[in-house]
Amino acid sequence: MLGVITGYDPMDATSSREPVPDYVAALERPVTALRIGVPEEYFAEGLDPEIRAAVERAVDQLKAAGCIVKTISLPHTKYAVPAYYVLATAEASSNLSRFDGVRYGHRSEHASTLASLFRESREEGFGAEVKRRILLGTYALSAGYYDAYYKKAQQVRTLLAQNFLNAFNEVDAIVTPMTPAPPSSWGRRLTIH
Numbered sequence: 328m329l330g331v332i333t334g335y336d337p338m339d340a341t342s343s344r345e346p347v348p349d350y351v352a353a354l355e356r357p358v359t360a361l362r363i364g365v366p367e368e369y370f371a372e373g374l375d376p377e378i379r380a381a382v383e384r385a386v387d388q389l390k391a392a393g394c395i396v397k398t399i400s401l402p403h404t405k406y407a408v409p410a411y412y413v414l415a416t417a418e419a420s421s422n423l424s425r426f427d428g429v430r431y432g433h434r435s436e437h438a439s440t441l442a443s444l445f446r447e448s449r450e451e452g453f454g455a456e457v458k459r460r461i462l463l464g465t466y467a468l469s470a471g472y473y474d475a476y477y478k479k480a481q482q483v484r485t486l487l488a489q490n491f492l493n494a495f496n497e498v499d500a501i502v503t504p505m506t507p508a509p510p511s512s513w514g515r516r517l518t519i520h
Contacts, residue, residue, distance in 0.1 A: 359393035364498035368404040375508045382504050389502070399498060401490040406483045413467050413480035419457070420464025426452065 334347040365386060370379060390396050426432030428448025435447035453461070467476040494501060 357393075358389065361389075361394045361500060362498040363389050363394045363396045364399035364494050364501045365396060366399050366401045366404070366494070366501060366503060368401050369503045373507055374504060377509050378504045378507065382502065386502055397498065399494050399501070401487075401494060403483065403486045403490050407487055410480040410483040410487070412463075413476050414484060416460045416464035417467045417477050417480075418464065419460040420462075420468060423453070423457065423461055428452070 330347055330350050333350075334342065335344045336342040363386070370382075386396055426449065427445045428434040428438070429441075429444065433448050433452030435444060435451050437451075438444035438447045449458075466472060467480075491501075
């Protein structure tokens with residue numbers, strides 16, 4: 328799946344034109360002596376015991392296969408979610424501003440003026456969550472709050488990236504839980520074959 332979603336997409340101007348490695352072929356390489364990092368911050372309070380146990384079993388299997396496992400630190404992890412919410416909403420606000428009903432997006436049939444076309448098209452075309460994100464992002468990008476929110480979140484993102492770069496100087500791969508909790512009982516009934 329990674330090979331399919333990685334690389335250039337002609338419908339996405341932000342996608343990379345870098346060549347896509349053969350990930351399936353990489354699965355055939357032996358893992359002996361591969362250095363595996365386990366970030367202590369990802370195993371803190373709030374991690375479901377079932378998830379913790381599953382990841383620990385996976386780490387034990389990697390050890391048994393000859394991997395070298397070590398605890399690492401990604402010290403700015405606790406700031407990742409707050410920074411994400413500021414950056415994601417700011418990007419939603421910026422990127423969705425072009426959806427005005429004139430050149431992009433839904434076009435309202437109820438508008439009588441240009442201003443009402445913008446307003447009605449966005450009202451009809453965006454759901455409640457999208458509108459919420461646009462409002463929060465516009466707030467974070469506004470003149471009085473740009474430095475306090477958006478710029479600070481950008482700085483946190485840089486720190487987070489540096490944490491990972493530092494970790495990859497010590498290890499070849501990082502093992503983390505994908506989610507802090509198992510799916511609901513409804514989600515557990517779904518099985519993918």
